[in-house]
Amino acid sequence: xxxxxxxxxxxxxxxxxxxxxxxxxxxxxxxxxxxxxxxxxxxxxxxxxxxxxxxxxxxxxxxxxxxxxxxxxxxxxxxxxxxxxxxxxxxxxxxxxxxxxxxxxxxxxxxxxxxxxxxxxxxxxxxxxxxxxxxxxxxxxxxxxxxxxxxxxxxxxxxxxxxxxxxxxxxxxxxxxxxxxxxxxxxxxxxxxxxxxxxxxxxxxxxxxxxxxxxxxxxxxxxxxxxxxxxxxxxxxxxxxxxxxxxxxxxxxxxxxxxxxxxxxxxxxxxxxxxx
Numbered sequence: 001x002x003x004x005x006x007x008x009x010x011x012x013x014x015x016x017x018x019x020x021x022x023x024x025x026x027x028x029x030x031x032x033x034x035x036x037x038x039x040x041x042x043x044x045x046x047x048x049x050x051x052x053x054x055x056x057x058x059x060x061x062x063x064x065x066x067x068x069x070x071x072x073x074x075x076x077x078x079x080x081x082x083x084x085x086x087x088x089x090x091x092x093x094x095x096x097x098x099x100x101x102x103x104x105x106x107x108x109x110x111x112x113x114x115x116x117x118x119x120x121x122x123x124x125x126x127x128x129x130x131x132x133x134x135x136x137x138x139x140x141x142x143x144x145x146x147x148x149x150x151x152x153x154x155x156x157x158x159x160x161x162x163x164x165x166x167x168x169x170x171x172x173x174x175x176x177x178x179x180x181x182x183x184x185x186x187x188x189x190x191x192x193x194x195x196x197x198x199x200x201x202x203x204x205x206x207x208x209x210x211x212x213x214x215x216x217x218x219x220x221x222x223x224x225x226x227x228x229x230x231x232x233x234x235x236x237x238x239x240x241x242x243x244x245x246x247x248x249x250x251x252x253x254x255x256x257x258x259x260x261x262x263x264x265x266x267x268x269x270x271x272x273x274x275x276x
Contacts, residue, residue: 021081022067028085030060033098040099052102055110059101062114063094070118080121089125093117093134100141108264112140112148115260128252136256139198147191148261151200153182155250155258157210157240160270161217168226171218175227179236181265192243200254207246210237 037056041049070076085091097113104110120133140148156178166174195201214224227233240246250258259270 020068020071021078022064022071025067025081025084026060026064029063029094029098030057032085032091032095033060036095036098037102040102051105055105056098056102058105058107059098059110059113062110063117066114066118067121070122076118076122084121087125089130090120093120093137096134097137097141100137103141106145108145108148109140111264112257112260113137115264116140116256119260129256132252132256135199135253136260139200139253139257142198143194143200143257144191146185146187147194148257149182149185149265150187150191151195151250151254151258152261152265153185153239153258154201154245154248155255156182156262157213157236157245158208158249159255159259160262163271166218172227175214176230176232177266178262178268179232181262182239183232183235185235185239187243189243192248195254198253199251200257201248202251204247204249207244208249209246210240 033056034053037049037052041052044052067076067081071078071081085094094117097117101110101113116133116137120130123129143151160178162171162174192201192203196203211224211228214227228237262268263270
């Protein structure tokens with residue numbers, strides 16, 4: 001009889017994907033993860049060991065979903081996927097994320113870590129992203145959900161912008177889509193201190209103006225006043241002012257984490273060409 005947890009994992013490659021490159025990679029990852037989890041939790045109680053296996057299975061299902069989609073859309077080619085577990089740097093990163101994912105049942109963290117793994121698989125070993133993503137994955141594991149939302153919020157304000165020309169009304173709708181997930185965001189100063197300790201944000205003496213940042217996202221227009229006058233905009237402005245976020249900017253690590261968090265919350269896909 002098949003291991004119930006393996007059934008959970010391989011559900012990720014259902015619907016015709018079984019036997020694909022993604023399916024084969026996931027099978028190898030699952031076999032390796034069983035050894036990683038057994039070794040890491042060897043001296044823990046049986047209930048903790050079982051919970052760790054369930055958490056890692058749920059995480060690998062998320063990884064499988066990402067790789068299946070990437071293969072189907074052509075984002076990743078068959079050769080890259082099939083050889084993934086033969087690459088020491090990628091295999092070591094996957095091991096780290098599997099162990100860290102096993103320590104939490106947070107679906108949100110599992111999704112973000114899986115997204116990072118899929119992004120890492122698409123770049124070469126010597127790229128700036130492949131180096132920074134190791135630290136980003138660790139930062140995800142060492143942050144609370146609220147802290148992750150904070151860095152997602154900062155990245156949304158500071159970095160994310162439309163990728164096409166929009167009218168004022170279209171841009172207003174874009175702002176709502178991007179900031180709506182943060183409508184109820186509330187946090188303490190400790191969240192920023194923790195993110196700074198993880199090297200996700202840096203604080204500066206100069207403070208950036210929120211209105212100017214929003215207007216800079218769409219050239220030739222000044223639609224910030226309308227958005228900042230709305231209830232959602234007022235909340236964004238209140239958090240920006242209350243926690244002096246104008247003096248905070250994301251580091252490379254914070255940028256990777258923040259973009260993934262923001263994209264997970266909005267269902268969007270942000271691509272920025274800054275990684276060498």
